[in-house]
Amino acid sequence: MERVSKMVSEKPVVIFSMTSCCMSHTIISLFSEFGVNPTVYELDEISMGREIEQALSRLGCNPTVPAVFIGGEFVGGANEVTSLHLKRALKPMLERAGALWV
Numbered sequence: 279m280e281r282v283s284k285m286v287s288e289k290p291v292v293i294f295s296m297t298s299c300c301m302s303h304t305i306i307s308l309f310s311e312f313g314v315n316p317t318v319y320e321l322d323e324i325s326m327g328r329e330i331e332q333a334l335s336r337l338g339c340n341p342t343v344p345a346v347f348i349g350g351e352f353v354g355g356a357n358e359v360t361s362l363h364l365k366r367a368l369k370p371m372l373e374r375a376g377a378l379w380v
Contacts, residue, residue: 281326281329281330281333282330282333282334282337285319285330286347286350286352287350288317289316289317290314290348290349290372290375290376290377291309291314291315291316291317291346291347291348291372291375291377292316292317292318292319292346292347293305293306293309293316293317293318293319293344293345293346293347294318294319294321294330294331294334294339294342294343294344294345295318295319295320295321295343295344296320296321296322296343297320297322297323298322299343299344301343301344301355301356302343302344302356304356305344305346305356305359305360306318306344308359308360308363309372312368312369312372312378313378314372314377314378315377316377321342321343331343337352338352339352339355341355343355344356344359346358346359348371348372348375348377349371349374349375349376349377353371
């Protein structure tokens with residue numbers, strides 16, 4: 279849990295993903311379309327991936343990927359990020375976190 283907190287506090291946007299997850303790819307693409315360069319941790323490619331996935335589960339991430347953090351705060355998964363985008367609330371969050379400049 280402490281490791282996840284440290285990882286998400288170091289960058290404005292952090293996405294925990296798996297290379298085989300199509301929803302993760304979609305969310306990463308959405309951020310890229312905004313011009314945001316998120317830090318992406320592919321849990322199936324890093325040594326502590328399994329432990330991080332378990333910590334995400336304890337944080338309430340279900341499913342565990344994609345797990346999106348903006349400004350160090352857990353935003354949610356694909357459904358929550360898409361909903362924020364449709365409500366036009368995602369862009370202001372990214373601006374506040376310093377991930378997007380207009």
